[in-house]
Amino acid sequence: MLLFSIVFETGCNSNQKEEDIKDLIVYGGTSGAVIAAIQAKKMGKSVVLVSPDTHLGGLTSGGLGWTDTGKKEVIGGLSREFYQRVYDKYSQEDNWKWEAQEEFGNKGQGTPAIDGEFRTMWIFEPHIAEEVFNEWVKEVGLEVFRDEWLDRENGVIVKDGKITSIKMLSGKEFKGKMYIDGTYEGDLMAASGVSYHVGREANNVYGEEWNGIQTGVYHHRHHFQVLESQIDPYWIKGDPSSGLIPRISENDPGIKGEGDHKIQAYCFRTCMSNHPDNRVPFPRPANYDSTQYELLVRIFDNGWDEWFGKFDMIPNRKTDTNNHGPFSSDNIGMNYDYPEATYERRKEIIREHEDYQKGLLYFVANDPRVPKDIQEEFQNWGLAKDEFIDNGNWPHQIYVREARRMVGSYVMTENELLKKKATPESIGMGSYTIDSHNIQRYVDSEGHVQNEGDIGVHIPGPYEIALGSILPKKEEITNLVVPVAVSSSHIAFGSIRMEPVFMILGQSAATVAMMALDQDLAVQDLKYQDLKSELLQDGQVLTMEDAIQ
Template identity: 45%
Template sequence: MPAPTTPNPGLKYYYPVKKSANPAEREFDVVVYGGTPAGVGAAVQAKRMGKTAALYVFRRHVGGLTSAGLTETDIGKKSAIGGMAVELYKKIGKMTGFRPSEAERAFLELLDEAGVPVFFEHRLDKVEKKGGKIERIVFENGDSAKGKMFVDATYEGDLMAKAGVSYMVGREDNARFGEKYNGVYFSKHSHIPRFAVDPYKVPGDPSSGLIEGVSGAKADNIGKGDKKLQSYCFRMWATKKGEKVPWPKPDNYRPERYELLKRYVNSAPSADFWDLRYRHGPVKINEGDCNNAGPISIDHVGANFGWAEGSYEEREKIFQDHVNYQQGFMYFLANDPSVPAGLRERVAAYGPEANEFPETGHWPHELYVREARRLLSDYVMTQANCTLERTAEDSVGLGSYQMDSHHVERVVKDGKVAVEGGFEKPVRQSYPVSYKSIVPKKSECENLFVPVALSASHVAFGSIRMEPVFMILGQSAATAASMAIDAGCAVQDVDYPKLRERLLADGQVLQPPPPQKKK
């Protein structure tokens, strides 16, 4: 399996790769773009079904967020996980621990065992179509790949966008799909939990302007859609007990950037309140995977709105802004004298694990893109699917996690800081994900699958968007792709009963278990 050939670029999303002196034009039955769990699952499944397949990866790693720190995997209900996803997690379970590096090794082993060629540092440049089908995709380095079927396994839906299919970005009006939590949304806990925080540079004086991290948006049009995205962060891998390095001080560090954080952590009745757990925060830190915790935390709220449709160069700027913000956030908590001593000492006791992410200064190499573009196909998964008020009859996998969105924006409400857009709403039962939600409209493209940036409302995507589910849907997409090749048909015309039979034979779980009777 070819390894990346460029010098280590360090902590970057996008960096120049030289044009190939002799650009390679390769051809496969199934071409997969995107090194996420869905991409690995799709490429491996296509090979297992006797097809030629290749995986093209944007940067230097496979496994997506699972290999970039997100090892405390959100799954919802274990009974909903099947197929190759179970195989992957069992493989990881036989290793010394669920570490990012070991997760990536498990993905690489799956690819190697199946004989899938992987081409790193291939950035999509253009898509060539003819007669409603993709013929070839061309990369920035000049290489290209022809295929009978294509799978867009990117978090951003970059291939589907360049293929000219319909998609959505941001939040829809609640009325569009008959939902409750879409569009501008304030939960019961929108104001800073327990503590009121003044948003103005001079407390109490609106004329002084807003402190950093607070938007001047009105956010008073409840339920109205927009193109804003739920926030992103890096899933840091930390340790207190093991070998660690200090929290890095980023370039261009400015303590004043964290005035909002300073006011927040000093508003608690005591430093003991800040326990570094999910419900209190201000950041969830433990041995291993760390996460956002609360309304003022490592999520860089409101800073990612240009990511979904941005150029690679624009995304690189957003990426570096997230690096600077989050590294500075952790450095501030661990070092600034304005932070309550007890909290400062607890944060400083941890640090990035010294044996993870060596190429990128022990910081995750990938930003957690929770949501970007979403396909708009003939079937849109919505809140009604998650609550089983509507059931897809052509299941290719199950969702089961809560309907979940991280905060979208911090605004001023009643003279105080409030956070908008976040919600956590229960899903009581696993629910089917429609086959039609992972394929475009037939009039737009007949040989493309989109198992990650699938056709779902913002609300439903918040439940579906879990790494194991993406792997499940990637495997199902490749199964259908292989059957479409054999039948010589468009992806929209695959015989679903035959597809269902093969998915079940491969261990996929397509229907929720019957509800248990009360004793």
């Protein structure tokens, strides 16, 4: 399906004049970007999707198949339609190749994996998600340019508060009346001169409790407090002069509640298989160094036995494997410069993460220091042979949990999520726990290893997301909407950043842009009541009164 889609798009592109001014240019290949472009096409507009990625869908098609649903009744519009299209895919017997559907069961994250009543499926394989996006793009006749990278230095032309054109490193130029930045990194937003923030704000910036440095907070099982005894960080135990073992920072973590410019750890959501005919052995990286996993050896020696704790099963005997425990796939502290980095530096960071995580898998499968029972069970697994086949069965998208976040017309904070403060002008809802992965690994005051930054705060129920959170300040840019690198505090983004929400916000962003275009308005001047009516008509859930029951 991918090859057919690319042929279609190339043929479509050959009949287009690049100098034509389109109604909307969407930059990005994430799920939010794709849905934004589809929505604008459904509104009858001329649209171009310019994707730096070859594969469409971001994390949704990049390994995150165990969907962070939250409350499914607040997922509406095209976001819900995506999961309905996944359901339709798995209604075809041919898509159950490695196990029968009745063998899969129906376990999902807070909701049944397969909801027959509403014909939605929330748990899926990466290639199925990508097929859905590719077929949908073809169905609406969307013009797509893949592997096109924004010239971040000189490629964005702004005149009188409006973006007039964007140029790619390839030399291609795209002119639009409206623009959407649908990237995880917020590259178009930043290059346009829009205000943004990287890292954690201090708690006193927005009157929050869970933002900033969180030393001494242990909410999940991703810290060293889960062990029977604490771990010594030095090569010679008790001897600081022997040096720290790898993957531990020598820096002080900072003062609780203060801000910093550090971000959540990244990882790849690996798709593994335990089917003998559909697995490949975990590869040994060319620069493999077993000493990088000395900390894991000490954790295993401490009796930790939760290695398989986040092998979440998706159809056909595969997994969406996520980080779990004190030392796992999250590459803590190795991504701080990623949001602002050059493309070349980002590639280096991604490669380092890939080498680290591949090395971790190889280590557990082969190193004699790994407990025998864990190793023998793990040797039944491998990378899924029929996933990511053009990338050595490795995910094509790193999990950018957090990068730049716009400081826009309205900033979402934990106060809106925890219902301490009302949210104005809802354009969709979120409902996932306030969630941050670890940000630092350091030596505490007692000389032990500790992780910091992992937060899990339950919310009282689904919350509304403000229109202003996807809009830049009017004095900066008036024809740009940002549905992924949204305007929110670090800790609020920890809940908003879920893939179904990005699709919800992508649809709303396109609706805002196209309605403002029709009325010849700055995106900030569109009347909310007009927008609200259109969003509800298109099936979006804006308040609990609209929830799908």
